[in-house]
Amino acid sequence: MPNAPKTQHRSIRIPDEDWADLLASATTQNSDRGTVIKELVAWYLRRPGAKLPARPPAT
Known part of the structure; x- marks a missing residue:
């Protein structure tokens, strides 16, 4: 199913x-x-191997 x-x-x-x-x-x-949000949720829930996504440089 496409x-x-x-x-x-x-x-x-x-x-x-x-x-x-x-x-x-x-x-x-x-x-x-979506990817950033999913990475944050996985890290927050302490999923194995989950890491915080890289933050963008300060502006």
Whole structure:
């Protein structure tokens, strides 16, 4: 089945400014918001091998 996601869609509330800044920051690191969020959740839950995603340089 084409375009069948491996995970269920979830909704969270994030302020527009933070959402836009997260996109810009993730893009500078050749990533995307979903990947960054999943990495943060895995780290928070202490999943084996999980590491905090790299933070973008301070501006």
